[in-house]
Amino acid sequence: MTNTMWGGRFASSPSDIMEEINASIDFDKRLWRHDIEASKAHVAMLAATGILAPSDASKIADGLDQILGEIEAGDFKFSRALEDIHLNVENRLKEIIGPVAGKLHTARSRNDQVATDFKLYVRDEIGLIEAGLAQLQLALATRALEEAATVMPGFTHLQTAQPITFGHHCLAYVEMFARDRGRFLDAAKRLNECPLGSAALAGTSFPVDRHHTAKALGFDRPTANSLDSVSDRDFALETLAAASIAAVHLSRLAEEIVLWTSPQFGFARLSDSFSTGSSIMPQKRNPDAAELVRAKTGRIAGAFQALLMVMKGLPLAYAKDMQEDKEPVFDALDALKLGISALAGMIADLEVNAKAMKKAAGSEYATATDLADWLVQNLDTPFREAHHITGTIVALAEKKGIDLKRLQLADLQGVEPGITNDVFNVLDPARSAKSRTSYGGTAPSNVRREAKRWIKRL
Numbered sequence: 001m002t003n004t005m006w007g008g009r010f011a012s013s014p015s016d017i018m019e020e021i022n023a024s025i026d027f028d029k030r031l032w033r034h035d036i037e038a039s040k041a042h043v044a045m046l047a048a049t050g051i052l053a054p055s056d057a058s059k060i061a062d063g064l065d066q067i068l069g070e071i072e073a074g075d076f077k078f079s080r081a082l083e084d085i086h087l088n089v090e091n092r093l094k095e096i097i098g099p100v101a102g103k104l105h106t107a108r109s110r111n112d113q114v115a116t117d118f119k120l121y122v123r124d125e126i127g128l129i130e131a132g133l134a135q136l137q138l139a140l141a142t143r144a145l146e147e148a149a150t151v152m153p154g155f156t157h158l159q160t161a162q163p164i165t166f167g168h169h170c171l172a173y174v175e176m177f178a179r180d181r182g183r184f185l186d187a188a189k190r191l192n193e194c195p196l197g198s199a200a201l202a203g204t205s206f207p208v209d210r211h212h213t214a215k216a217l218g219f220d221r222p223t224a225n226s227l228d229s230v231s232d233r234d235f236a237l238e239t240l241a242a243a244s245i246a247a248v249h250l251s252r253l254a255e256e257i258v259l260w261t262s263p264q265f266g267f268a269r270l271s272d273s274f275s276t277g278s279s280i281m282p283q284k285r286n287p288d289a290a291e292l293v294r295a296k297t298g299r300i301a302g303a304f305q306a307l308l309m310v311m312k313g314l315p316l317a318y319a320k321d322m323q324e325d326k327e328p329v330f331d332a333l334d335a336l337k338l339g340i341s342a343l344a345g346m347i348a349d350l351e352v353n354a355k356a357m358k359k360a361a362g363s364e365y366a367t368a369t370d371l372a373d374w375l376v377q378n379l380d381t382p383f384r385e386a387h388h389i390t391g392t393i394v395a396l397a398e399k400k401g402i403d404l405k406r407l408q409l410a411d412l413q414g415v416e417p418g419i420t421n422d423v424f425n426v427l428d429p430a431r432s433a434k435s436r437t438s439y440g441g442t443a444p445s446n447v448r449r450e451a452k453r454w455i456k457r458l
């Protein structure tokens with residue numbers, strides 16, 4: 001049997017291998033809802049412009065509705081021989097309404113059709129991801145408010161740096177996810193032009209009204225150049241770029257959860273619902289979900305690379321290479337949505353060990369900078385000199401095997417005679433965090449204000 005759609009040109013049917021390499025139905029069936037939605041908008045436009053008789057148009061629209069119902073009910077038989085979602089739907093339409101089904105493809109091609117379907121899909125996904133990120137932000141901001149005064153060590157180079165608050169740490173991620181949402185919304189804005197009616201590549205001689213179709217599908221306007229319309233996959237690339245950056249943020253948070261929940265850190269404990277055990281070691285509580293969020297960054301960033309490579313060097317306009325755009329996008333966006341939900345769940349019921357955090361914040365000379373600042377503020381010591389004096393004091397404490405706080409005043413005065421008892425105030429980690437009231441600083445008062453501002457906004 002030759003192909004029903006273009007059999008006129010061919011004497012025999014494709015080989016099995018040809019069918020296997022060519023067919024996209026196994027994955028692009030996901031676009032069924034958008035494909036039918038776009039076809040309905042197209043046929044309505046064809047009727048409105050008088051290109052199709054109203055009676056034909058309504059037969060087609062009814063048939064499309066029936067197909068929608070069949071697919072929703074799981075009664076639709078997808079066929080590989082029919083290559084892709086577009087031809088599967090059109091073929092079924094012909095079975096239902098007969099030859100008039102052939103009029104649906106007037107003034108369009110699968111090239112503008114697939115670009116439109118895919119844009120509709122990606123636009124919906126962006127909506128879901130953006131909402132998911134907002135949920136994750138809310139979970140983090142809620143924890144930030146609860147833990148606004150929970151002191152923990154802040155790190156640079158993963159070495160104890162200065163005391164911060166856990167709330168402040170949570171809010172750092174809220175900021176990152178805000179930028180991620182912005183990137184997705186930007187992508188959605190640029191995406192929102194309708195390719196339908198560009199036909200194969202050159203436009204069409206039928207008196208189509210592309211503004212009509214664009215409006216019906218919720219696009220801001222039709223795309224301006226028919227060649228660009230069918231060649232463009234920037235919208236998918238841009239979405240994958242935004243997804244890759246967001247995934248890196250998710251991964252960093254996931255990594256911190258892995259660190260915090262390790263017994264060596266002991267800063268937090270994951271709930272039972274987000275932990276796994278070991279089949280051999282009965283004591284284990286493994287952070288598998290966090291590890292998988294971290295790992296999924298690989299497939300998301302990989303999908304971005306894959307599509308970049310598919311698009312690189314493709315001459316205008318459509319080429320079949322572009323059929324390879326869908327799987328990476330489906331896979332990456334699925335992984336991203338799952339990662340976002342998993343992290344929101346982990347954050348919402350993470351049990352914070354405030355005592356362990358505070359203890360760690362008071363060790364490893366985390367308040368050394370406070371001591372140097374004290375010398376600057378009280379003895380008018382130039383900061384560089386204060387840094388040197390403090391370094392000497394840290395070395396002394398290290399030699400004695402004690403914290404800065406445990407040094408005797410006489411020890412301190414042995415290094416800098418001007419130091420008074422008052423210095424001990426700034427060596428306490430909670431006080432240190434509390435003093436960081438500069439704009440954007442870690443002080444609990446700042447964290448409370450920022451967390452409330454976010455919660456109100458989200």
Ligand code: ARG
Pocket residue numbers: 024028083084110111114318320322323324
């Ligand atoms: N299945 C194709 C895709 O996903 C649809 C477009 C086919 N166009 C064509 N000229 N063969 O890209």
